[in-house]
Amino acid sequence: MGQRRGRQKGSIGIKSKEAILVIAAEEFAEHGFHQTKVSNIVKRAGLTQPSFYLYFPSKEAIFQELIHTFRNNLINLTKESRLEPNLDKSILSSKISRGLSAIFQFFDEHRHLTRIGFFIADESKEIKQLMVMHITENLLAEQQDNYFRQDLDMQTVAECIIGAIERLTITKLFTDEKSPQQLVNEIVDIYLYGLQNTKSNSSSFGDEGD
Structure with a gap:
């Protein structure tokens, strides 16, 4: 036969x-x-x-499948990063770190896919907007749970976070200057405790992965 x-x-x-x-x-x-x-x-x-x-x-079809795969994985990771209610404040930084680390780890392990979906494709702008939307929803829920200041515009915060992720992926992660966990430690440190030299010992969460 x-x-x-x-x-x-x-x-x-x-x-x-x-x-x-x-x-x-x-x-x-x-x-x-x-x-x-x-x-x-x-x-x-x-x-x-x-x-x-x-x-x-067609070539277009395989390109779109790669974009679709990237978008689905990234949006799922973004949704999963929301903090659950009633967390002890002492573990807040490590919980935030875990969600952000999953995103940077995904980027690091799928560099070609990330270059396509986050930077090259026309759809990259839409993907980032979706991330902003889901991060904003996460932050609003977390703000309601009194994890963060009530006077902040969480959409602005979300835009800043995406901007940091986008830039640091190119300048630090893909150049192998810093690992995903090192980037996460720095971002969480800055966003939770700011730039002033008044940080308390409670912020020393970054030992893991260094």
Whole structure:
């Protein structure tokens, strides 16, 4: 019986698709959408060009799948970072650190995907706006739980946090100057205790991961 034509089934097909996605992410991140060629992707994956079209109808389709994957993961991590009510104030900084650390760790482990979804794609602006929206919702709930000052505009705070994440990812994380945990420790320290030299000993949460 001849081999059945059409989409490959089972683990071989899954591995082929995963290989295409990984290599496509590298190509898009390094060369941009327009300069990336399907022929280069399949050559690096050790596949034929017709094999690519078994899984993706076009270059645009695989680019959109990568963006979709990035957006879903990032928004889920953002939602999960909300602080639960009635936390002991002594563990507040470590709880905030944990949620932010998950985002930076995701960026660090998926650098090509992050370059695409957070910086290269036209949809990156929408993704950041979604993050601002969810962080604002988190902060408003946390403000209501009396974790933070009542006089702050939490949307402004959320915009500042996204700005810090965006900039530090490029200047510190992707240059390997600082680890995800080092960045998290500094951001949480600044946002919780400010720049004045009046910080109490309760802020010394940053030993983990250094």
